[in-house]
Amino acid sequence: MKRKRNSSPDPAGGDDGELPGVKFEVFLSFRGWDTRLSFTDCLYHAMVGAGVRVFRDEEEICKGEEIGGELLRAIDNSKVYVIVFSRDYASSDWCLRELEHIVKRYRGSSGKVILPIFYNVGAHDVKLQTGLYDEALKKHEGRRGCDVVRPWKEALIEVARMDGWDLKDKGEGAVIKHIVDEVLTRLKKRQRNLPDHLVGIHDQLEDMKSLLQEGSPDVRFIVIHGMGGIGKTTLAEAVFNQISHQFSGHSFLPNVRESSQDDKIKELQWRLLSDILKFQPARIYDTNDGVNMIKERFRHKKVLIVLDNVDDRNQLMKLAGKHNWFGPGSRIIITTRDIQFLSINNGRPRDSDCIQHEEFYIYKMKEMPFHHALELFSEHAFRRDTPPTDYANIATKIVKTMGGLPLALKVIGSSLCYKNEAVSEDMKMPHREVHDILMMSYEMLEDEQKQIFLDIACHMAGEKIEDAVLMWKSCEFFPNLTIDVLINMSLIRVECHEELWMHDQLRDFGREIVCRESQFPGECSRLWCPKSAMEVIRRKRGTEAIVALKLDGHSKSHNFTPVEFSKLEYLRFLELDGGNFVGDFLGLFYELRWLSWHHCPSEFRATNFCPSKLVVLKISKSDLTNDWDGWSQIMGTSKLKVLSLVSCKSLIKMPDLSMCSTLERLVIKDCKRLVEIDPSISNQEQLKYLEISGCNRLENLSKEASTDVSPCVVPQFLPDLMGR
Template sequence: MASSSSSIANASSYDVFLSFRGEDTRHSFTDHLYKTLRGAGIGTFRDNEEIRRGEEVKPETETAIKESKASIVVLSENYATSTWCLDELVLILEQRKEGNHFVLPVFYHVDPSDVRKQNKSFTIEVKGSSRWTDHNVNTWKKALTEVANLAGMVLSGSETIFLKEIVDTIYNKLDRKEVHLPPNLIGMATRYEEINSWLNQSDVEFLAICGMGGNGKTTLAKYIYDSNWRYFENTSFVENIGRRCKESHDLLELQEQLLNDILGGKKRKIPSVSQGTCKIEEALRTKRTLIVLDDIAEQSQLVDLLGTGAINAQSKIIITTIRENTKNWFKSTYSRCQEYKIKLLNEDESLELLSRHAFGSKVPMEGFEELAIQAIQYCEGNPLAVEVLASSLSNENTILYWKSRLNFLDKDFDSRIQSVLKTSYESLPSILEKELFLHIACFFIGKDKDYVVKILELDYCALSGIKTLSNKCLLSVSPNNKLMMHRLIQEMGKSLVHQESPKFPARRSRVWLSSDSYKIFHKGEGSETMEGLALDMQLLKEDKVAFKLVTFTQPSSFTKHANMFE
């Protein structure tokens, strides 16, 4: 029941609100529960008044419920005879719908079916009293049915053990459940609506959110998790798996984190990866769990963490990955996966995100409209790029500074963006595929796929390599068969080549600027490492306008390949 007015002043410092029928359990079960919760470090308040005066719940009671993170409803024999308790229950369930308020029904020597169907002592009906009206009685009946349908706990056996189980459940719900969502979220609600139906599909346990680095996969997973964690028995959010999973002991740590979360905070030591997989498989069969596995780089990581066995039909597992075609990962398992390729921000969303970070408002500052549009066009809908660029522009809100900064983007590539996008490149399984990526990024964007395969198949196994690059979200093929790449990814590839020799183009593996290529040929410079260059023949023959692309495989010098140019 509600806290007294003397204790309500510090309601925000409490975690749990206790709703109970005083005459049933005040000096017995609820008293022991209160002390056990407090002993576990869980801030709890209860009503200290022996007799309630008045007929309606006090305003401070409503405040207490709203400012608590969870409520325990002790449903004892005479609970439904108190209008105070019934009104509290209605308020608790309203708060559950409106926010992240966890509700745990505790059935103390009562049958949940009696609560659900309003039988025996839970039979309520219209009476002569002004409080027992048709409207109130129907509202209370609905509340009793709703709370009885929640995942609750029924006393059986030792009360001491039962109290510990209640505390473990509350502790687990209050601990590690919420995840930090970044400020200025833009577009997440729209994307969430597009995949919301997955949560209600009983035959599809997995959701794979895929796409290029920095495009909001993890943020969307956090948004889904934060919106739904309270509806599951246990939850787990394991971040940065690809970067954390380097050695076998790293994988053991991830398994232990996952298993402890699934088991509700019960600590389990895992002696080996294979045994850890078996323990997690066993836990997943029985626990109704919401799990997020962030940044899965390979199918083997998924198998090591979850196994291949059947999971509880009411569980949901979200993975984020730079890989596509993840449905193939589940062909040998009992589970099914829905794949969602996250959409980049549209122009309006990009403009709002940039404005919030650069100006602290939804729209650009007056006079900066055109520059803001120029900035988001550079980012091409990548949320990370927009945020990083906006933070650099916010240092000084002057037209002159913005123009200078945007001009600078054409000459340098922000290292923070590059470090994120590089993870996709570094995860490519072979050197040959990395070389193919660099070749395409420097020379072949917008070219016909079949044309590129014909040229590069012999040296780079281009047909299979292009598929790998597409699966890694580094490349895409347009409906008219053209190779397409996000501008930031292309610039990341060119930046990697540029870093091979920042001052001397002739020492790089690839040269894509015709001016650099012309100078190399004009000076007769050779290279043992050059694999390709692009040259506009107009620089050599003013009467012939043509763009020529030449690729080499470890040429000893350019003089030996002069006949390749027309």
């Protein structure tokens, strides 16, 4: 949710801001006789030396019964109250009136913090569970009455229940150091600056808490990963602000990926040591020297380290290589677009120094849900939580177009706040800044991986992953590895039905890359817009650059001729809606791997239509029959591995598959008139997946909607399916 002012501190570390003219940040309350010249004096100068503006209450100088003037303003406006409970603290009615006022301000304002210190007393004394403070309060009651003393008692008990420091059997110097560090954290002098509008951050913080397991003594590496612009760094900053005060040292190293060279890594090592140790370390001569210093100095320290935007294993190994570099309870948070560098290679570590993938706790960033996305967009576009009534529809449309990518919503919302005329343009493609961020992820891919990414962006989103993998394998790509890379980099996702999924923002980004290949559509590698694709075909402007072509919607009555495809030598993906092939196609479609044909006509008018490398054939919503002329031409010479027949209303008998011995996946769905499975199916020794559903007239069909089969099982159940 968006950060709002309320009665409790914001978990993301929100800052209420300082009022104009505020002089002090910390109010230091103590009993002068007990600690002024000893502990409190050392603490005061330590905080001042750290750059903190401290009001030290010289309570014996103040006269009168009421708190007012500069003292009142100091209490009201301070963010942190440091209270030193000593043996005589409760004997001073002035200290107790001061404490009462502090607690009132703490209760009534967000962002204020009370830090109790128990100096030669225990929390149980302050809670009035012993005679030390209780006797002092009874004396006050005798002089001032129960009504005056009652809020003092309540304030003492409330503050004593808060986390603080007990100096019993502890060195004052070490405790003072911890207190100063806590004060700096609470004042956000060492915290990260967060965006003004943290919509939805609380849900993510709750998820992170379960991974962080605060209080657990083990050393944990937590990885936040997701695509660029999804909010990884913001979440890491919010977590850092929320929990950094629990550690003896903490450091946030931004944009580590820019430091791949040893010299830059040395700078990061030096900064890491400086942040944790709170002083400038000796010179680091090389990265190995830095590693040794980190291991030696941090081994017994409970530290919090954030390595933001890591993309290389070497970066991690030089900064936070192993668990035993750090003391119990340490947490190392890593943000990355790609978790592949953490993975095990073929089940084995790449080398002995590699941290095992199983040793990481991984948090995958998800796109924002619509209601949060609309709120974030509205904050930047309209400076309010919800869009104005007049803009509700257009805001909803834009948010749906942009998806749940926080950076896109912020950038586009901000631009629309000042440029209303940019609405239509921004709805078509990512904003320039968003494009640049996505381009960084794209450029990390190898050439083959880029090709598969663009295939998915332009054509393959929504297709079964197994079908797509078979096509890419036939192109001599390495799709399984690439799919893993794309998933790890959060560029794609595989949905529950084993379908490829890509965020709309990434889809538009990928298509923009293709559009930039040439100002002439016929010279671009992929054409997905049916109108422009048909224009290229009709005008015979296609070139060998085209590898994928979608002609849906504008090809229903068109007769495709050989000359229209004569220059498309490397076409490997073709999707049609209606139309027909007419003429002699000898020597064409040599590289075609995927043919998807909706509304395929019952008469096939082409000759020598022999796509010998065809792997996937999908025909849907068509009138063809089992004796369709296209079967023998298409399947007779191909290496078909996938055959999908969906909603073929005239199909009574499945086509003869005897000429197609390479089939691995067969899908027959919603063919209402189908009554017979051709016996040739029992000879398909490579068949791994069979799905038959919605074919109500098929005799003795199993009630199972789909069946996974292996070659050895096929002959056993197919006779029943064929009604034998």
